[in-house]
Amino acid sequence: MTRTPVNRTAARLAFALALACSFPAIAEDDISKVNGSIETSAGQRYGDLETVNGAVRVAENVQARDASTVNGSIHVESGARVDSLETVNGAIRLARDVQVAGDIETVNGSVFVDSGGTVGGNIETVNGAIGLVRTQVAGNLETVNGDITVGIGSHVRGGITVERPQSWFQSAPKRRPRVVIGPDAEVSGPMEFRREVSLYVHRTARIGQVTGAEPVRFETETAPQD
DSSP states (O other), X not given: OBOOOOOHHHHHHHHHHHHHHTSOOOOOOOEEOSBSOEEOOTTOBOSOEEOSBSXXXXXXXXXXSEEEXXXXXXXXXXXXXXXXXXXXXXXXXXXXXXXXXXXXXXXXXXXXXXXXXXXXXXXXXXXXXXXXXXXXXXSOEEESSXXXXXXXXXXXXXXXXXXXXXXXXXXXXXXXXXXXXXXXXXEOSOEEESSOOEEEEETTOEEOOEESSOOEEEXXXXXXXX
């Protein structure tokens, strides 16, 4: 069923502020590299975690500011809390009960947030999938060529946007993106599809306004195959 529009901007700001206020002040040193991965120790506090060519691994229950790389993946283990996550060429994967105060961004890579995750900003990728399981997102989900799965029990307080490819590195693949809103999931804001997609919405899901696609309702645990 369609959800009545509310003041989503105020709700998102309140959600993000509450999440950010739960982060204690972090005074520890930054870790910065050009070549090499960054490994952290469980339960410790860090400043910014930055590398150019290498992966970033945020261990269990770590508290850190921004974690970023250019050529590498980012893995955040259970219970960690960070300000933001960003890479260009690599996947971003969050284990259970991870809190991100701001945005999660990648260009060429997927984003997955496991059960109990909270994201205070947006989740964005160009050429990669976005997957959520029992996750709360204050902002929007955005992609160009990737699939999006708002999995069971997840709530996206913003909306969903699938952009049209606009340059050579965003060339459209032959297969259209799949967007699935799963059982007991909710997308409060508008869903705008500026290219052709396959949109599947579970009968127990709640969504806002849809532009550019016709929702296909389903009742099984998983969405139909294209």
